Amino acid sequence: MRSPLLDTPGAVAGETPDDSVAAHYGDLYGEQRALAAGQALVDRSNRGVVRISGPDRLRWLNDLSSQKLDTLEAGIPTQTLLLDGQGRVEHHLTLVDDGDAVWAHVEPGTSGELVAFLDKMRFMLRVEVADIGADYAVVSVAAPGSTPGAGAGTGAAAEGVVAIGGDLLVPRDRLAGLPAELGLRPAGLWAYEALRIAAHMPRLGFETDHKTIPHEVGWIGAAVHLSKGCYRGQETVARVHNLGHPPRRLVFLHLDGSVDVLPPHGAPVTLGVGKPVEAEPEAAVEGAAEPGQLGFVGSSARHYELGPIALAVVKRTVPVDIDLLAGGVAAAQEVIVPPDAGRNVKIDPALRRRIR
Structure with a gap:
């Protein structure tokens, strides 16, 4: 569904799956600064929107997903995951309960599959699931991970817009005039x-693939509650957290600023130039597209302060202090998920002897 904000002067459409919204409006760094300062609105109306109502909704979602939702207070935003039986991530939801229903937004093109799965899991419970992406659009009025300013969503929410932290779910017929209505400049x-x-x-879909588990990308805590009841995929989460390590880890990359290209999504991450062969981990990533591949680039961008940056997923055993190549671009690592993530239970050697 093409966004009407693409008709804004200077708007340039993004690439799949974001081709129906604006990538930028001609002022990349100015738009970043404005968003960081809480003075901009980002059109994310290509995302899916799902509404779940009924008195059993929170208990039901708690039983299906990774976050503890049965005691979720109205107005408190959170995240949750739906996993498959092997603990691999299938859906990532950003949501809030307004006292009457849960409102959630998800990645573009995934709401239909999500609603179909949820409908199959209703059984005799008092819940109703609706895909309302045709009626509601997602916009963001605060930088990712930040707390929105006092006026960012408060006034709008009183007029029928649902606030989920720095994200707003707004009726689509108001989308075209929303920047002027809220007094915010559009940012791509x-x-x-x-x-x-x-x-x-x-x-999801950028730093994840078909075999991603929550520990690998740092969703433990933000989207996974480690002390709640059973849900599909919990066995893998508990096993990795208590006894093992995830096979891969998310890293932040500072890219070489002298190169005028950014590595695209999926570009291979390999060992940096000039490193000795013995410094390379003992095996490449499973299914690697080329010899020596240690991981893949998820997302890359030019930041108004940090310069060219990226997120990548690499094999856990890649040393944290070596330089890498991301799609051929020199890159220095910054640890997000440490190599020793998981294995939080320490077995007392004395206890082990008694067990034997």
């Missing part, structure tokens, strides 16, 4: 993505 998705990468926040 490139501005949002640059600040998201700088905030070390993964995005």
Whole structure:
């Protein structure tokens, strides 16, 4: 569904899956600064919007997903994941309960599959699931990971807009006039993505693939509650957290600023130039597209302060102090998920002897 904000002078459309919203409006760094200062609105209306109503909604979602939702207070934004039976991430939801229903937004093109799955899991419970993306659009009025300013969503929410932290769910017929209505300048998705990468926040389908588990990208805590009841995929989460390590880890990359290209999504991460062969981990990433591949680039951007940056997923055993190449661009690592993530239970050697 093409956004009407693409008709704004200077608007340039993004790339799939964000081609129906603006990547920028001709002032990339100015848009980033405005968004960081809480003075801009980012059109994310290509995202799916789902509404779940009924008196059993929170208990039901708590049983299905990774976050503790049965005691969620109205107005408190949170995140949750739906996992498959092996603990691999299938859906990432950003949501809030308004006292009558749960409102959630998800990645572009995923709401239909999500609603179909939720409908199959209703059984005899008092819940109703609706895909309302045709009626509501997502916009963001605060930088990713930040707390929105006092006026960012308060006034709008009183007029029928649902606030989920710095995100607003607004009726689509108000989208075209919303920047003027809220007194905010439009900023493109490139501005949002640059600040998201700088905030070390993964995005489903970019920093994840078909085998991603929550520990690998740092969703433990933000979207996973480690002390709640059973849900599909919990066994993997508990096993990694208590006894093992995730096979891969999310890293932040400072890219070589002298290169005029950014590595695209999926570009291979390999060992940096000039490193000795013995410094390379013992095996490449499973399914690597080229010899020596250690991981893949998730997202990259040009940040108004940090310069070219990226998020990547690499094999856990890649040393944290070596330089890498991201799609051929020299890159220095910054740790997000440490190599020793997980394995939080320490076995007392004396206890082990008694067990034997």
